[in-house]
Amino acid sequence: MSAPPANEASPAVRSPVPPEYRGHLGFLVAKARQLLSEQMDARLSASGYSVRHFAVLGGLGRQSGLRQTDLCDTLGIDRTTIMKLVDDLERGGLLQRNRHPDDRRAYVLELTDAGQAAHARMLVPILAEEEQFLAPLSPGERALLQEMLLRLVERALDRKQTNSQST
Amino acid sequence: MSAPPANEASPAVRSPVPPEYRGHLGFLVAKARQLLSEQMDARLSASGYSVRHFAVLGGLGRQSGLRQTDLCDTLGIDRTTIMKLVDDLERGGLLQRNRHPDDRRAYVLELTDAGQAAHARMLVPILAEEEQFLAPLSPGERALLQEMLLRLVERALDRKQTNSQST
DNA sequence: ACTTATAATCAGCTAAACTGATTAATAACT
DNA sequence: AGTTATTAATCAGTTTAGCTGATTATAAGT
Numbered sequence: 001m002s003a004p005p006a007n008e009a010s011p012a013v014r015s016p017v018p019p020e021y022r023g024h025l026g027f028l029v030a031k032a033r034q035l036l037s038e039q040m041d042a043r044l045s046a047s048g049y050s051v052r053h054f055a056v057l058g059g060l061g062r063q064s065g066l067r068q069t070d071l072c073d074t075l076g077i078d079r080t081t082i083m084k085l086v087d088d089l090e091r092g093g094l095l096q097r098n099r100h101p102d103d104r105r106a107y108v109l110e111l112t113d114a115g116q117a118a119h120a121r122m123l124v125p126i127l128a129e130e131e132q133f134l135a136p137l138s139p140g141e142r143a144l145l146q147e148m149l150l151r152l153v154e155r156a157l158d159r160k161q162t163n164s165q166s167t
Numbered sequence: 168m169s170a171p172p173a174n175e176a177s178p179a180v181r182s183p184v185p186p187e188y189r190g191h192l193g194f195l196v197a198k199a200r201q202l203l204s205e206q207m208d209a210r211l212s213a214s215g216y217s218v219r220h221f222a223v224l225g226g227l228g229r230q231s232g233l234r235q236t237d238l239c240d241t242l243g244i245d246r247t248t249i250m251k252l253v254d255d256l257e258r259g260g261l262l263q264r265n266r267h268p269d270d271r272r273a274y275v276l277e278l279t280d281a282g283q284a285a286h287a288r289m290l291v292p293i294l295a296e297e298e299q300f301l302a303p304l305s306p307g308e309r310a311l312l313q314e315m316l317l318r319l320v321e322r323a324l325d326r327k328q329t330n331s332q333s334t
Numbered sequence: 335a336c337t338t339a340t341a342a343t344c345a346g347c348t349a350a351a352c353t354g355a356t357t358a359a360t361a362a363c364t
Numbered sequence: 365a366g367t368t369a370t371t372a373a374t375c376a377g378t379t380t381a382g383c384t385g386a387t388t389a390t391a392a393g394t
Contacts, residue, residue, distance in 0.1 A: 016324035017317060018241055020228055025297050026203055026218065028316040033200040034243050035323040036193055051193065061187055069341065074185055076201050078382050083343070097342095105341040105390045130192050136322045141315060148304060148312050149195040154183045155303045156202040236372065245351050250374070264373095272359045272372040 036133055043125035047118070049088070052077065054126060056085050057119040060095060060111050067106045094118050203300055210292035214285070216255070219244065221293060223252050224286040227262060227278050234273045261285050 021027040040051045052075075059071055068086060072079050086109065089095045094115035100106040111119065134142050188194040207218045219242075226238055235253060239246050253276065256262045261282035267273040278286065301309050 016321050016328070018226070020225055021222075021241070022317060023313070024225070024293075025301065025313065025316075026207060026293070027222065028313065028320055029196065029200045029203055031243065031320045032316055032323075033196045035320065035327070036196055039323075040193060055188075055194065058187055058191070059185070067341070074188065076198065079342075080344085080383080081381055084381090100341090103341080103391070105388090107342075126193070132326075133319060133323060134192065136318045137315060145312070145315050146190070146192065146195065148308060149192075149199055150184060150189060151303045152300060153195055153198045153202065156199075156206075156300060157183055159299075160202070234372070246373075247352080247375085248350060251350090267372090270360070270372080272357095274373075 036129070039133070040126055040129050043129050044122060047122055048092075049118075049122065051126075052085055053089060054119070054122050056082070056089060057094065057111065057115060057122070060109055060115075061119060066109050067100065068109065069106075071109075089115070092118075203296070206300070207293055207296050210296050211289060214289055215259075216285075216289065218293075219252055220256060221286070221289050223249070223256060224261065224278065224282060224289070227276055227282075228286060233276050234267065235276065236273075238276075256282070259285075 017028075017031075037051050040054075044051060044054060055075055056071060059074060060066055068082050069079065071077070071082050075082070077085070086095065086097070090097060092114075093112060096110050096112060097107040098110055100108045134145075137145060184195075184198070204218050207221075211218060211221060222242055223238060226241060227233055235249050236246065238244070238249050242249070244252070253262065253264070257264060259281075260279055263277050263279055264274040265277055267275045301312075304312060
């Protein structure tokens with residue numbers, strides 16, 4: 001660990017986030033995501049899958065009937081990348097590609113029993129990391145943070161949608 | 168000279184946030200970052216630079232004296248990628264690589280006048296996007312969100328640091 | 335029927351992260 | 365001192381993810 005060069009005054013108290021970035025929402029959000037997914041990936045490494053795989057499983061968790069393109073939209077991952085993720089999961093026996101009854105171009109992705117079990121198993125380290133990450137916040141703050149993020153994301157998605165409609 | 172990826176060809180993004188993901192912090196943070204940086208890149212596209220370039224300029228804004236490795240640490244970008252970003256900015260005349268007085272292996276990155284001007288110019292669309300993104304929140308909520316994110320990020324960085332010390 | 339659009343796939347390209355090696359300078363050790 | 369180990373920046377090579385364009389089969393619109 002190298003000590004910061006010139007303007008070092010206090011003993012060991014270095015603030016990890018330099019003042020230039022503290023006020024920048026883009027930096028804070030990007031850094032939060034980076035740290036969170038990095039830690040989640042580390043915790044999932046034993047499973048052989050990544051957070052992205054987990055996200056795909058999670059999307060299929062409740063109701064099946066999803067196509068690959070649905071996942072592209074909600075996860076914001078490219079179609080070709082989704083293909084590879086689904087390939088991985090299918091190869092591992094965690095999901096199946098079944099033909100869509102009403103549209104035979106598309107697949108209906110469905111979790112296998114092994115897939116449901118794997119998802120449940122992966123949920124444990126994921127929630128543990130969430131818990132640790134959110135530790136600095138009170139329960140009320142956590143709820144508020146989540147609600148605010150949801151509000152921001154939904155609003156931004158709305159805006160994007162209406163923008164692309166005018167094109 | 169990597170122009171920001173514009174992602175204009177995305178057809179209807181109709182679904183808001185499906186219920187499976189609404190409770191997942193990882194999803195919300197990842198989505199927020201994705202939307203925000205995507206929009207910022209779009210707004211910066213005219214400048215020929217990306218948010219990453221902007222972030223480098225921003226890190227050098229106040230006090231110079233930064234080495235390339237310092238930027239790697241704070242931005243979480245790989246050394247070789249930082250090199251290319253600095254190459255771009257140097258080629259554009261926005262910063263200079265000067266030899267570090269006390270350590271002649273390292274460079275001291277310093278903004279040129281053109282670099283300062285470019286940074287100020289880029290700040291306008293960046294702040295405009297921040298403003299639009301945060302529109303759904305009240306001023307009080309914005310301040311709280313930012314403070315909470317900072318708290319989370321600093322705590323996560325602390326944890327990462329102490330973990331790597333035990334190695 | 336004819337045209338257009340769409341779901342999944344494939345092949346090729348670019349950007350970014352990562353690895354390992356190199357060079358020069360510095361730090362650490364004995 | 366002299367030897368070794370680290371480190372900053374670079375370069376070269378590999379891998380992964382995103383993007384583009386094309387293909388095939390199906391669907392929808394006129």
